[in-house]
Amino acid sequence: MTSRGGAARPNGQSQASKICQFKLVLLGESAVGKSSLVLRFVKGQFHEYQESTIGAAFLTQSVCLDDTTVKFEIWDTAGQERYHSLAPMYYRGAQAAIVVYDITNQETFARAKTWVKELQRQASPSIVIALAGNKADLASKRMVEYEEAQAYADDNSLLFMETSAKTAMNVNDLFLAIAKKLPKSEPQSTSGASGRGRGVDLHEQSPQSRSQCCSN
Ligand SMILES: Nc1nc2c(ncn2[C@@H]2O[C@H](COP(=O)(O)OP(=O)(O)O)[C@@H](O)[C@H]2O)c(=O)[nH]1
Numbered sequence: 001m002t003s004r005g006g007a008a009r010p011n012g013q014s015q016a017s018k019i020c021q022f023k024l025v026l027l028g029e030s031a032v033g034k035s036s037l038v039l040r041f042v043k044g045q046f047h048e049y050q051e052s053t054i055g056a057a058f059l060t061q062s063v064c065l066d067d068t069t070v071k072f073e074i075w076d077t078a079g080q081e082r083y084h085s086l087a088p089m090y091y092r093g094a095q096a097a098i099v100v101y102d103i104t105n106q107e108t109f110a111r112a113k114t115w116v117k118e119l120q121r122q123a124s125p126s127i128v129i130a131l132a133g134n135k136a137d138l139a140s141k142r143m144v145e146y147e148e149a150q151a152y153a154d155d156n157s158l159l160f161m162e163t164s165a166k167t168a169m170n171v172n173d174l175f176l177a178i179a180k181k182l183p184k185s186e187p188q189s190t191s192g193a194s195g196r197g198r199g200v201d202l203h204e205q206s207p208q209s210r211s212q213c214c215s216n
Pocket residue numbers: 028029030031032033034035036037047048049050051052053079134135136137138163164165166167
């Protein structure tokens with residue numbers, strides 16, 4: 001379902017607004033707040049007793065960047081180990097991933113690092129990876145230092161923010177930062193000529209525009 005916007009502009013500008021669609025996957029240990037981040041971003045809500053995710057859940061939400069509407073197809077996965085083998089199904093073809101940990105739990109940070117490694121090895125080489133240190137509202141129980149996570153993110157070229165699905169801190173900003181980093185319409189880079197997982201799922205089928213996400 002690709003709706004188009006801004007086809008006719010009253011001021012007569014010929015440039016219609018673009019709609020870009022991207023697949024984004026959330027990964028991370030269970031209970032770090034993946035579903036809560038999605039719920040906050042998509043519906044502006046937070047539930048103290050968020051039901052745990054079974055398998056995966058799918059939602060969409062858009063953000064606007066200048067003349068471009070970036071529509072995220074969000075795949076929220078279950079963090080339990082028993083679902084691990086399903087994960088490649090969700091990150092394959094994804095243009096963006098948010099790897100979430102809980103700042104009050106070191107183990108979840110270690111687990112986030114293994115997700116990042118797996119994405120670096122198995123996902124699309126051009127995937128935009130963001131690291132989210134969630135539950136930033138629980139600062140008094142902090143076990144993962146901001147600087148440690150920032151240094152790790154820098155070393156691995158990840159976007160990094162501490163977030164709180166509870167207070168909404170940095171939730172929209174994180175998705176917006178990802179939207180900004182995603183390629184909107186530039187030509188395919190020659191270095192990535194194999195194009196594995198460049199994964200533009202939009203349905204503009206002309207061969208030259210395969211590497212583009214936008215329709216206008
Ligand atoms: N204090 C606080 N609790 C949170 C936050 N995000 C999620 N939670 C809580 O953590 C628990 C697990 O959240 P959930 O979204 O189900 O985690 P998931 O398993 O990663 O999807 C729930 O009880 C949430 O209410 C947050 O930012 N701050």
